[in-house]
Amino acid sequence: MITRAAVVPHPPLLVPELVVGAAAETEPVRAATLAAAGKLPGPWVAVAVDDSGPSTYSPPLSGTFLGYGVDVPVSLGGDLPPDARIPLPVLVTAWLREHCGVEVSRVELVPPDLPASDCVSFGQQLAAEVNSGSESEDVGLLFLGDGSTRHGPRSPGSDDERSGPFDSLVHTLLANADVYGLLGLDVGLARELGAQGRAAWQVLAGVPGPWRGLGAEFFAPFGVGYHVAVWERP
Template sequence: MISRVAVVPHPPLLVPELVAGAVPETASVRAASLAAARDLADRDRDWTAVAVDPSGPRTLTDSAGSFRGFGVDVPVSLSARPSSVDPSLPLPALVAGWLREHAGARSVRVHLVPPDLPLADCISFGSQLTGNALLVLGDGSHRHGERAVGRPDDRAGPFDEDVRAALAAADVAALKALDAGLADELGASGRAAWQVLAGVPGPWRCTRSEFLAPFGVGYHVAVWEA
């Protein structure tokens, strides 16, 4: 039964080698994400993870890969002794492996779900997840302000505030209420992963919560305890 959850983003900027120069905003996102991952490793060194990727649904485990496709050959693995190398590991799995290594976990089994997974399927999937420690990877809107990756959109602030408030309150009903269509318009790729979390049996309380939006992208970090 899952008893601790860490919610983190999965941008390449978490990896220092992929960031040119010392950018304080980058360091803040990295520090918050690593703190949450270490909280998770303190509970269990073997993780279950869920993230969104167009290649889902599929499950990745015991593989090694690299951030070479993002500019620098930084090797990572999903377990301490990977049995295979997958040069096409998607970004969420690469970040899960990087966090595993830097948080001191032994393994992470990554479940990828498609971006358009309906709410009912998200809830059903979450209810079936096993393990003791769950890593939830997902980014918020990329349309915050003039530095936005996508076109700036005034709806990005209220949307990510709703996500932030839901995570800070461990409010699964509020996560279920997130609008999938709006999330897609705002580039909030974490929507399906957060709604999978809403299906994991609770009740929950939040012990860590932070929201950062460097470079116009919203990044949510939270830790939940059963």
């Protein structure tokens, strides 16, 4: 059964070898992400946002961060040769899996533009599958997605003054496990701000509760918002 869920980002900067010159600046995000993922029981079922979705990845599967500058091999399990075509969220899930020492049953990728109603339906379907299938022991849900990419002059996109209030609201909703608030996020605004994590957060909101928040953190190095939170069923 599902007992806990964690929300984490999936930027390449989580991997120290990829940001040697900025390892210290990115360490708070890395530490918080590993701590949140480490609170999940295994096996994990992960849900992430990527343009290649909808798609499913499951072990045996191996990949590499070579496309992001350094050949750092990672695996969801098994001994297959690294596949250079693995999407970034799957690579980050594999990296977290190796550091947390757990198994991953599968990674589900959803598209960034998935409507809120479809996010809810997918969350409900995911919960039904996990709770009725072979994964009916304690299972942790891992949700990967980033906040706005438009925080200040260092951001990948142009600065947008709406990014601060948007991610501040998301932080509050995640901290309070506010399902209805997450479902009320403006899909159009999230798209304009580059907050692709919106779809993952709304899939989480579709997973039946009740839920309570165990803490949330927010970071914005280099102008991109990263949310970290842990929920549990009381």
